[in-house]
Amino acid sequence: MDWQDRIIVDPKILVGKPVIKGTRLAVEFIVELLAAGWTRGQIIENYPHICLEDIQACLAYAAELLHAEHVISIEHA
Numbered sequence: 001m002d003w004q005d006r007i008i009v010d011p012k013i014l015v016g017k018p019v020i021k022g023t024r025l026a027v028e029f030i031v032e033l034l035a036a037g038w039t040r041g042q043i044i045e046n047y048p049h050i051c052l053e054d055i056q057a058c059l060a061y062a063a064e065l066l067h068a069e070h071v072i073s074i075e076h077a
Contacts, residue, residue, distance in 0.1 A: 003064070006057035018061060020054045023047075030058040 008021045018027040025047060033043055040055050 003057040003060040006054050007061050020050055020058065023049060025050060027058045027061050030055060031062050034059075 006021055007018050007027060009016055009018050013019055014024060014026055019025055020027070020030070030043065034040075034055075040052055043055060044050065044052065
């Protein structure tokens, strides 16, 4: 999934949070809905201006961020 075609970051929209192109729906919001147990069908039913590919792009974007995450272990004295 090439999320770059569907996810944009624009400082004029939601203070630069990544959103689904053409909307004000943040990637964060869509991922939160999925984490809360919403199905893709429920999301599309409630937000009919997005499609399955938009939801998949949100997940691909989140996955890419997690792949780039670096965890640093801090030793306690």
